[in-house]
Amino acid sequence: MLVLWCPDWPAVAAAATAGVPLVRPVAVFSANRVVACSAVARGRGVRRGMRRREAQSRCPDLAVFTADDGRDARLFETVARAVEELVVGVEVVRPGVVAVPVSGAAGYFGGEHRLVETLVDKVAADAGVECQVGVSEGLFAATLAARYGELVEPGEGAEFLAPLPIRELDQPGTERAGLADLLGRLGLRTLGAFAGLAERDVASRFGLDGVLAHRLARGRSERPPLRRASPEDLAVAEIFDPPLDRIDVAAFRAKGLGAKFHARLADRGFACTRLGVYAVTEEGEQLGRVWRCAEPLTPHGVADRVRWQFESWLRAAPGERPTAGVARLRLEPEELVEGRSLQLGLWRGRSGGTGLEEDDVVATERAGRAFARVQGLLGPEGVLTAGLGGGFGPAERARKVPWGDRHEPGPAEEARWRGRLPSPSPATVLERPLPAQVFDAEGNPVGVTARRRVTAPPHRISLGGEDRDILGWAAWYAGDRRARVPLLLAGGRDENEEAVLALCVGTENPVWTVEGMYD
Structure with a gap:
């Protein structure tokens, strides 16, 4: 597999949107912590996970931006389109990373090195951004190969991964920071040291998350392939009248469609790891993109990727965006895993460590579908839930947001409330x-x-x-x-x-x- 990686993409996208040159230090924040920063900012001491106050104390002229997945996905569509002009089978892993099968394309361009040079030049010419390319077996190893600029020979993935630091397990979207920190404190400093442990010992000590990470450290795929044909009736489609031409409306409709798609797969004992998003506009234009995911998709994950894709389509540059609204949308599972891939070990509870029993989880899912149906009838404001916003006092921070929306005050909003009451809040x-x-x-x-x-x-x-x-x-x-x-x-x-x-x-x-x- 070949992975093309655009370094620091959230920072690059934020700077491009605001017209800030990358010669200035740039950082993107979520929940008051750095989630991405430019190379110039890292040179000034800014690091991922750092609090905003510390980052600005180290770099006073730091350009601060709020995390925005929609913005990142919208601008990354230009990169994905440039890759797609040269190689078929492009899959967006997340904004900033695309994966493609390498064998056929390498043969067409005369080898992997020639293919890599062509892709880098194409992305620089069409999108105006720098990128790195790596080749290895499996998405995890190929992503790290792209970060280090390596073309790993077949069968040598484990040797390539062995000397890398154990913190590389914590890739964006995987939530393995706690596991990587624990392994480091136990003296397992490299992926090779972790891979040298017996799998049964890893399973007894670290549970399912540890077993999956152990497979990655050994250069294997996170999940074994599902060797059975995908049923044809798992795709979900919806016709829109009037056609969708607004991002907010598309985001709302995506939530209901994502819940329906996930429920259909779950009823058949499946989960989706590669999602195809296909659309037809009112003028008959065909749009499509495949999203590859490291973890099986949840309803929120499906809805997020549909929303990101709509932002990419509807906010593209003139001449690249569709000429009419989307009249038909189809979600298709391009790759499935067995439903047991979603289940966790007994040591974490039947509900994945949430503290709920299995019956409670089922009831929660049913309630979620009911809420989505009510919102479909009454609109997003038909079902509200509590959330936190900006304000000086605890009563002022209380917000009512539509059910399913995740509202957290960003760094820009937090900065407006200096002098607010710190934790703990009144009971x-x-x-x-x-x-x-x-x-x-x-x-x-x-x-x-x-x-x-x-x-x-x-x-x-x-x-x-x-x-x-x-x-x-x-x-x-x-x-x-x-x-x-x-x-x-x-x-x-x-x-x-x-x-x-x-x-x-x-x-x-x-x-x-x-x-x-x-x-």
């Missing part, structure tokens, strides 16, 4: 805050100055007709003359100490309210 947030009065040791009301300081240390609080001493306090300032102040109160009528969250507004006539209670 109980009051729907209607309680009025209160706070006094200093001299009996004067305590307020907040324009310079973001309390006028005096809080000493006593009057709450619910009862005066109580304040044993401890802290303050976080959310703007001019506003502060949230956790207070530790001495025992009252029930003689128990109590911690509350209070909000103060104003200086001369301060208004105090109690917003929540700590356990």
Whole structure:
């Protein structure tokens, strides 16, 4: 297998969208941590997984962007299209990585080296980005070969992998960071050291995740091939009237179609590892792309890849985008694995370590399908669930988002709320805050100055007709003359100490309210 890899693709895509030159350090953040950065940023000390504050302290002129899978997929379509002009069977693994079968193409171009040179030149000319190419047996080894720029001879995959550091197991989208860290702390520093362990010992100590990683470290495929023909009735198709020509509408429809596709496979005991997304526009244009996945696809995974592909199609450059909306969409399983590939060992529970019993998991899946059906009838806002957004206080951060959407405040949104209340949040947030009065040791009301300081240390609080001493306090300032102040109160009528969250507004006539209670 040949893998073409565009280094630091999320950072490259973000910079290209914003018009930022790559000679400037660039980093992409998710949940306030670096998920990708440019080579210039790495040269300044920025590393993947680093917190935003530390990254900016090391590189003050760092260009900061929020992670956006849709943006990455949309811009990567140009690279995939350039590869597709030279080689058939292109499969997008994730934005930034494509895989193709190498044997036929190498013979056509006169060898693997000639093929690699042609692909690199083609991508540079059409997409204007740099890339690296690697060849090896299996997707995992081929991806690492691309990162190191190696063309591994057949049968030598294990030898190529052996000296590589154990952290290479933690590839994007695999969630093996914990396993790689554990193996390193146990003294297994390289993939070869891990591969030298007996498989039965790995299974007894590390479970199914360890067995799959062990297969990869030995240069084998993660899963054995499924040697049976795929049933023809597993594909899912839907006709749209009116045709889809908006990304948000396509994303919503993709959720329902993804759940239907996954349920159909699960009912037959299958899971999908290569997904074909095919569309026909109102003008009869044929569109298609195959997505290869390291892990069996979940309903969310199917919906994400359909959404990314729609962004690639509908937001392509003029002359490359379809001339009409998508009238028909078909999801086809290009590669299947047995359903047991999704099951985990008994040591992690029948539900994959979620803490739910098997009946609970089935009920959860049924509820999910029911919610998707309700949303199909009433629209995305028909079913809402709780989520976290931006805000200074715990009540302000509460959001209601459509069920199935994953809302996390990005780095740009987090930066707007400097001075917000840190963790831990109050265990109980009051729907209607309680009025209160706070006094200093001299009996004067305590307020907040324009310079973001309390006028005096809080000493006593009057709450619910009862005066109580304040044993401890802290303050976080959310703007001019506003502060949230956790207070530790001495025992009252029930003689128990109590911690509350209070909000103060104003200086001369301060208004105090109690917003929540700590356990």
